Amino acid sequence: MKKSLPAGTPGDAEPVGTGTLGKAIAVLDIIAASPEPLRFTDVLRLTEQPRGTLHRQISNLLEEGLLAVNRDQTYGLGLRLLQFASKAWDGNQFRMIAEPHIRKLHEATGETVHLGILHGIDVVYLDKIESRQSIRMVSQIGNTAPAWCTGVGKAALSALLDDELRARVATIVFRQYTPNTLGDAQGLLDEIATIRSEGNAYDREEHETGICCVAAPVHSADRKLIAGISVTGPAYRITTDVLQSWAGITRAAASAIMDDMNARMGPRG
Amino acid sequence: MKKSLPAGTPGDAEPVGTGTLGKAIAVLDIIAASPEPLRFTDVLRLTEQPRGTLHRQISNLLEEGLLAVNRDQTYGLGLRLLQFASKAWDGNQFRMIAEPHIRKLHEATGETVHLGILHGIDVVYLDKIESRQSIRMVSQIGNTAPAWCTGVGKAALSALLDDELRARVATIVFRQYTPNTLGDAQGLLDEIATIRSEGNAYDREEHETGICCVAAPVHSADRKLIAGISVTGPAYRITTDVLQSWAGITRAAASAIMDDMNARMGPRG
DNA sequence: GAAGGAAGTTCCATTATATGGAACGCAGTT
DNA sequence: AACTGCGTTCCATATAATGGAACTTCCTTC
Numbered sequence: 001m002k003k004s005l006p007a008g009t010p011g012d013a014e015p016v017g018t019g020t021l022g023k024a025i026a027v028l029d030i031i032a033a034s035p036e037p038l039r040f041t042d043v044l045r046l047t048e049q050p051r052g053t054l055h056r057q058i059s060n061l062l063e064e065g066l067l068a069v070n071r072d073q074t075y076g077l078g079l080r081l082l083q084f085a086s087k088a089w090d091g092n093q094f095r096m097i098a099e100p101h102i103r104k105l106h107e108a109t110g111e112t113v114h115l116g117i118l119h120g121i122d123v124v125y126l127d128k129i130e131s132r133q134s135i136r137m138v139s140q141i142g143n144t145a146p147a148w149c150t151g152v153g154k155a156a157l158s159a160l161l162d163d164e165l166r167a168r169v170a171t172i173v174f175r176q177y178t179p180n181t182l183g184d185a186q187g188l189l190d191e192i193a194t195i196r197s198e199g200n201a202y203d204r205e206e207h208e209t210g211i212c213c214v215a216a217p218v219h220s221a222d223r224k225l226i227a228g229i230s231v232t233g234p235a236y237r238i239t240t241d242v243l244q245s246w247a248g249i250t251r252a253a254a255s256a257i258m259d260d261m262n263a264r265m266g267p268r269g
Numbered sequence: 270m271k272k273s274l275p276a277g278t279p280g281d282a283e284p285v286g287t288g289t290l291g292k293a294i295a296v297l298d299i300i301a302a303s304p305e306p307l308r309f310t311d312v313l314r315l316t317e318q319p320r321g322t323l324h325r326q327i328s329n330l331l332e333e334g335l336l337a338v339n340r341d342q343t344y345g346l347g348l349r350l351l352q353f354a355s356k357a358w359d360g361n362q363f364r365m366i367a368e369p370h371i372r373k374l375h376e377a378t379g380e381t382v383h384l385g386i387l388h389g390i391d392v393v394y395l396d397k398i399e400s401r402q403s404i405r406m407v408s409q410i411g412n413t414a415p416a417w418c419t420g421v422g423k424a425a426l427s428a429l430l431d432d433e434l435r436a437r438v439a440t441i442v443f444r445q446y447t448p449n450t451l452g453d454a455q456g457l458l459d460e461i462a463t464i465r466s467e468g469n470a471y472d473r474e475e476h477e478t479g480i481c482c483v484a485a486p487v488h489s490a491d492r493k494l495i496a497g498i499s500v501t502g503p504a505y506r507i508t509t510d511v512l513q514s515w516a517g518i519t520r521a522a523a524s525a526i527m528d529d530m531n532a533r534m535g536p537r538g
Numbered sequence: 539g540a541a542g543g544a545a546g547t548t549c550c551a552t553t554a555t556a557t558g559g560a561a562c563g564c565a566g567t568t
Numbered sequence: 569a570a571c572t573g574c575g576t577t578c579c580a581t582a583t584a585a586t587g588g589a590a591c592t593t594c595c596t597t598c
Contacts, residue, residue, distance in 0.1 A: 018332070018582070019329055020289040020290065020555080020556065020583095021289065021290060021293050021329045021330070021333060021587080022329070022332070022333060022582070024290050024558095025333045025335070030340050030352065030539075031355075032352075032353055032356040032360075035572090037360070037362070039574085040575060040576095041573080041574060041575085041576070043573095047566085049557095050557075050558040050559070051558085051559095051574090052557075052560090052576085052577080052578085053557055053558060055575075055576065055577085056557085057554075057556095058287055060290045060291070061290070063287070063291070064290060064294050065388070073574085073575085076357070076360050076361060076362065077353055077354075077356055077357030077361075077387055079357075079386060079393045079395075079411075080294075081350065081353045081354045081357045082354050082357055082358065082393060082395070082410065082411030083301075083393060083411050083412075083413055083561075083577095084297065084301055084350045084354070084411075085346075085350045085353070085354030085355075085411050086354075086409075086410065086411030086412050086413075087301045087302075087347030087411075088301075088345070088347065088348075088351055089344060089351065091301075091306075091346065092345060092347055093306070093339055093345070104277070109514075115346060117333070119348055124348045124351060124352060126348075128353070132422055138578080140353030141351065141355065141356050142348075142352050142353075142354050142355030142356075143352075144352055144355075155405075166494065191378075208332065218417060221566050224338075236278050257290075264400045266583085271544070289555070289556080289584080289585065291555075292585095308545085308548085309546065310544085310545060313545095318586095318587085319587040319588070320545095320546080320587085320588095321548080321549085321586075321587055321588070321589090322549085322586055322587060323548085323586075324546075324548090325585075325586085326549065326585090342545080342546085465591075477549085
């Protein structure tokens with residue numbers, strides 16, 4: 001039993017940012033989360049911190065380029081974040097290992113393929129391959145979606161050990177995105193049982209109407225990294241049968257990724 | 270020993286990260302800058318901080334998801350950075366205003382169009398439109414390049430007021446990327462004078478052999494935002510004549526962006 | 539298989555840093 | 569002119585970061 005640094009496994013909700021850094025990031029979060037630009041006072045209301053404190057925090061964030069001033073009084077996320085993200089993506093070993101496999105999967109199906117990592121109860125999209133590349137790439141990669149109503153997310157959840165799974169599912173606040181969205185924890189757990197036995201997860205227009213997909217779980221040997229891949233298409237064109245016909249190659253691609261991980265990242269990985 | 274400097278006074282170079290946040294970001298920077306994964310001790314050597322201190326800093330960064338552990342002992346940038354970047358891009362007002370214009374420019378020329386912002390003496394690419402979208406998008410957006418040997422960068426520099434320009438140019442460490450790369454400050458200042466009078470900057474294989482472009486400066490009315498746009502193509506196909514034939518529409522697109530900024534961001538912008 | 543060393547982790551008194559209440563400056567409003 | 573809302577600055581105090589040293593593993597060497 002070696003104690004280690006708190007791994008990036010956020011299953012428990014942090015009270016708010018702990019420590020100076022945490023508080024700073026909390027401010028970033030608030031600004032990131034807002035659909036429209038916030039002025040100083042808006043942020044102040046949302047943080048409930050003393051004015052002086054917030055002002056200095058924002059000052060620091062500005063100095064570091066993590067935050068930027070749009071016009072006088074409104075804040076947006078800074079360029080520095082783009083730079084970091086660019087490098088984060090470039091240097092991501094997992095993504096690099098997975099890429100050839102999801103590319104092959106795309107070539108086999110002709111449809112959009114996603115690679116997503118489980119982060120708490122959300123899925124963060126790490127890569128995406130589609131034919132008609134219509135620019136929106138950046139806004140898609142790094143995007144977050146609820147794990148329990150997406151194919152990649154449900155596949156990933158199914159790779160968790162039971163204790164961990166239950167703990168995380170318990171924190172989900174269910175919400176109806178479409179008529180097909182799963183409504184409660186039991187429904188989700190049942191479906192995950194099915195996914196475990198079949199090896200594939202499906203999204204049947206549960207997150208977005210008209211969009212469905214077939215997915216398969218990917219995880220490292222030690223299950224510190226939990227992810228999933230999926231083949232997505234429009235429901236009018238991709239019938240359930242077609243989706244099921246891709247289940248095998250999707251699982252195969254997932255397996256191939258895991259094999260590569262074990263080979264290239266060391267047996268412990 | 271360490272004296273805290275009056276914060277909020279732009280112009281003085283930071284010794285290294287100031288304040289807790291700055292130090293944390295400095296660690297992120299070190300990890301981001303490294304071409305290959307670093308272990309704890311590697312970072313320790315690069316920061317020259319006490320082990321205990323660094324350990325806690327990394328600890329905090331991990332907790333916030335800004336850093337991730339690849340395998341035992343090696344660190345990489347965390348997923349959270351991708352999430353933030355995704356939102357930074359989505360919410361960037363400037364990018365949104367510029368997008369339709371650079372898209373039109375792309376349609377008119379059929380070549381790759383870039384939008385970049387000047388950040389110190391670097392250009393950060395904020396958008397890119399190309400026909401044959403070959404996936405690498407994320408790694409391009411957020412990318413940084415030296416301003417003095419790229420079209421967008423030189424165009425942007427030309428929009429600086431003289432004092433500011435000279436100050437920034439003085440900090441450049443010139444380096445030969447290709448046989449055509451400008452070699453010193455005077456050469457750069459001379460070229461910028463030309464750019465100012467003509468309204469266009471050119472990159473004649475100065476950063477990468479075989480790649481050339483024509484660019485034009487973009488800036489807000491108060492010059493707090495300095496940027497540039499460019500049309501780029503392979504030298505074997507895009508001759509100097511062709512490039513020059515695009516100078517006009519490139520300038521026009523830049524103007525249109527500036528007009529839009531003034532209209533949509535308020536006259537003060 | 540014991541000794542030595544290197545890498546990572548924890549502890550805690552000291553010190554530097556962040557905090558936040560209050561006061562100030564500056565708009566636009568009444 | 570007085571008022572109100574917003575952003576900024578100041579500074580004594582509280583808090584969190586610091587860093588030296590001790591402590592674990594784990595790996596290498598003899």
